[in-house]
Amino acid sequence: MKFYKYQGAGNDFVVIDDRSSAFPVSQELIASLCHRRFGIGADGVMLLQNASGYDFRMVYFNADGTEGTMCGNGGRCLVRFAHDLGVIGHKTTFIAIDGEHEALVSPQSISLKMIDVSSVDQTAAYDFMNTGSPHYVAYVENLEKYDVVKEGKAIRYGEPFVSRGGTNVNFVEVLGDHSLAVRTYERGVEDETYACGTGVTACALSANLRYGFEDFVDVKVLGGDLRIEFNRTDDNTYENVWLIGPAEKVFSGEINV
Numbered sequence: 001m002k003f004y005k006y007q008g009a010g011n012d013f014v015v016i017d018d019r020s021s022a023f024p025v026s027q028e029l030i031a032s033l034c035h036r037r038f039g040i041g042a043d044g045v046m047l048l049q050n051a052s053g054y055d056f057r058m059v060y061f062n063a064d065g066t067e068g069t070m071c072g073n074g075g076r077c078l079v080r081f082a083h084d085l086g087v088i089g090h091k092t093t094f095i096a097i098d099g100e101h102e103a104l105v106s107p108q109s110i111s112l113k114m115i116d117v118s119s120v121d122q123t124a125a126y127d128f129m130n131t132g133s134p135h136y137v138a139y140v141e142n143l144e145k146y147d148v149v150k151e152g153k154a155i156r157y158g159e160p161f162v163s164r165g166g167t168n169v170n171f172v173e174v175l176g177d178h179s180l181a182v183r184t185y186e187r188g189v190e191d192e193t194y195a196c197g198t199g200v201t202a203c204a205l206s207a208n209l210r211y212g213f214e215d216f217v218d219v220k221v222l223g224g225d226l227r228i229e230f231n232r233t234d235d236n237t238y239e240n241v242w243l244i245g246p247a248e249k250v251f252s253g254e255i256n257v
């Protein structure tokens with residue numbers, strides 16, 4: 001079976017054209033494809049499937065083989081894949097685990113419309129919200145030197161999150177007006193990744209609440225640069241939330257299944 005590898009700001013994925021629904025889904029197979037020593041190596045696997053009423057369906061699995069919730073960078077990569085296959089033109093509407101998404105394709109970037117966010121749990125120490133996946137957002141100093149894996153794991157496996165299915169954990173440093181640096185510990189990868197799209201989206205909305213950044217936020221991640229655009233309504237709902245950044249094919253090959 002043919003596989004492709006795509007990356008978006010360093011968040012990397014094995015991608016399969018599964019319009020025939022022939023991919024033999026199993027946790028062991030997906031985890032072995034994602035293994036960085038014994039497999040292809042990736043933060044997740046995505047299947048592009050047919051979906052009635054939509055251009056395609058996105059099915060996303062984390063690197064540990066579990067089915068994930070929404071993956072923003074994965075969604076952007078799958079849109080690039082659909083465009084490369086000729087399944088879509090420059091605009092698309094597709095369906096994912098968290099509902100319908102629109103996206104726009106350009107040579108340099110893929111813009112993905114994320115779900116509306118109407119509820120943010122705020123404490124003095126952190127913000128927590130669901131941007132398609134659950135995200136904890138905390139502000140730290142000296143992010144470059146921060147122990148993201150140790151601290152992220154403690155939060156992901158600590159209460160109250162562990163008994164609610166866990167969370168992704170984002171650490172943020174404010175770089176300036178409308179500008180953040182973010183590092184993310186990802187649930188399901190159980191490690192720091194180079195970027196997390198639903199994570200930087202949560203950080204941008206949090207920065208609107210805490211720092212008053214309006215309309216857009218630029219985010220530096222380990223694997224590159226992402227932009228989030230949004231509107232906040234009078235009843236404090238975030239809508240027209242767009243995640244924008246590069247997404248490109250890096251390899252293709254054959255897997256034995």
Ligand SMILES: N[C@@H](CCC[C@H](N)C(=O)O)C(=O)O
Nearest residue numbers: 068069071072073196197198
């Ligand atoms: N690991 C996540 C979802 C994936 C997030 C992702 N990398 C992104 O870009 O949004 C989970 O299932 O919690």
